[in-house]
Amino acid sequence: MLPIRPLALLGALLCAGVAQAQTANDCPQLxxxxxxxxxxxxxxxxxxxxxxxxxxxxxxxxxxxxxxxxKPRRVDRTGGRVTIDGNPTWWHAPDNDLMTGTMVRETLLELPTGDYAHIIVRANDEAALARSLRDAEALHFSDVRLGSK
Structure with missing residues (x-):
């Protein structure tokens, strides 16, 4: 019975690795x-x-x-126009009464596939906000596919 357990454990680890690999492809490229x-x-x-x-x-x-x-609102636009993976867009700073002390930025992209990407950044200080906005603006969506169409 002992030889079966290592095989079962190995199988479970291999399945977990496959699930993680599939999940990584579901998100945009960092x-x-x-x-x-x-x-x-x-x-x-x-x-x-x-x-x-x-x-x-x-x-x-x-x-x-x-x-x-x-649903972006023009009155919530902040800063200038940005481009994310070839898509021109604006960051929005909506009211955040529920998150006092937190800076929030959101944007919406319509991808070439017809799918949408809603990006939301939350930060407690200007430095963290700048870092997260920089990373979000450098995302690539070219390999992202939502199931079968």
Whole structure:
């Protein structure tokens, strides 16, 4: 009976590795110099990707889906126009009464696939906000596919 257990453990480890590899492909490509990694949750018609640092703190998040989950308002625009993976867009700073002391920036991209990417950045200080915005603006979505269309 002992030889079966190591084989079962090896099989479980191989399956976990495959699941992790699939999850990594569901999220956009991070910039090479980024200090964050993806944690992903798959839904029926969306993927929620959290960019977390070495301490497990969320730097920003991306929700990829077939429908837009964020409705940008012109009055919430902040700063100048930016380009994310070839898509011109604006960052928005919506009211955040629920998150006093937290700076929030959001944007919405319509990807060439017809899917949407809602990017949200939350930070407690200007330096963290600048780092997360830099990483978010360097994302690449070219290999991201939401299930089969």
């Amino acid at each position: 910039p090479p110099d980024s200090s964050v990694r993806w944690e992903a949750q798959l839904g029926p018609d969306f993927v929620f990707c959290r960019a977390v640092d070495a301490n497990g703190n969320q730097a920003f998040a991306v929700t990829l889906g077939r429908t837009a989950t964020f």
